[in-house]
Amino acid sequence: MAARKVKATLSHVDVAGRPGMVDVSAKAPTVREAAAECLVVLPQAAADALREGGLRTKKGPVFDTAIVAGTLAAKRTHELIPFCHPLAIDACRIGVAFAGERTVRITCRVGTLARTGVEMEALTGATVAALTIYDMCKALGQGIEIGPARLVAKRGGRSGRGSTVP
Numbered sequence: 001m002a003a004r005k006v007k008a009t010l011s012h013v014d015v016a017g018r019p020g021m022v023d024v025s026a027k028a029p030t031v032r033e034a035a036a037e038c039l040v041v042l043p044q045a046a047a048d049a050l051r052e053g054g055l056r057t058k059k060g061p062v063f064d065t066a067i068v069a070g071t072l073a074a075k076r077t078h079e080l081i082p083f084c085h086p087l088a089i090d091a092c093r094i095g096v097a098f099a100g101e102r103t104v105r106i107t108c109r110v111g112t113l114a115r116t117g118v119e120m121e122a123l124t125g126a127t128v129a130a131l132t133i134y135d136m137c138k139a140l141g142q143g144i145e146i147g148p149a150r151l152v153a154k155r156g157g158r159s160g161r162g163s164t165v166p
Contacts, residue, residue, distance in 0.1 A: 021083045024115040032156035033091075033111040036122035038130040038149035040104040046140035047102040059136045063096040066106065066136075070094040070129030074110050074121040084120050087112050092121075094129055106130050107152075117157050123149060 011022050042050065055063050071092050078086040091111035099105035108125035110118040130146045137144060 019083065021085070022116070024085065027115040029113050029115050030156050031111065031113055032117045033109065033154065034117060034119040034122040034151065035107065035109045035153040036119070036126040036149065036151050037108070038106045038126040039099070039147060040106070040130050040133045041145040042102045042104065042137060043141040043143045044102055046137055046144065047098075049140045050137060051098075057136050057140065059139075062133055062136045063104075066096050066129040066132040067094040069132040070106065070108055070125040073128035074108060074118075074125030077121045077124040080124060081120055085114075085116050087114050087116070087118060087121065089118070089121060092125060094125060096129060096133070104130075104133060106133075117154060119151050119154055123151060 014020055050057070050062060055061060059065075071094055073080070074092045075089050078084040089110060089112055091109070093107075093109045095105075095107040097105060106126045106129045108122045108129065110121045110125060112118050112121075127146070127149045130149070134144050134146060
């Protein structure tokens, strides 16, 4: 059966409907930045135990480990998401803090000088940091929730000049 010809409407789909990496070779490198956040909601007993333990569990320092994991994930996003371009990450800053009695907010800001943006790197950094918190706190209690994860800002490139994502 011949491939059905369709007009490509998504950047990662060709006219035959097959997925592929976007060609950015003709684009000029520009400064690109993105920020994402992800929330982790802990059961009250787990939040209390984490605070009482100085933000440590038997597995080690929870927030510090999440920062390392999120940074590593942002740098390796292209290995996890099939059509992401490998980028030289020039900056990555992960923030982890309680944003309420039971809620931990993770923020990830990524920057580079490249032909394509770093939204996926920021989202990957924030969500892997959240998964790390989950892993390190799961013994403290069941019912940990992750999310939402969202892009909160991006700058650079055609669609992100000074924009903030609501």
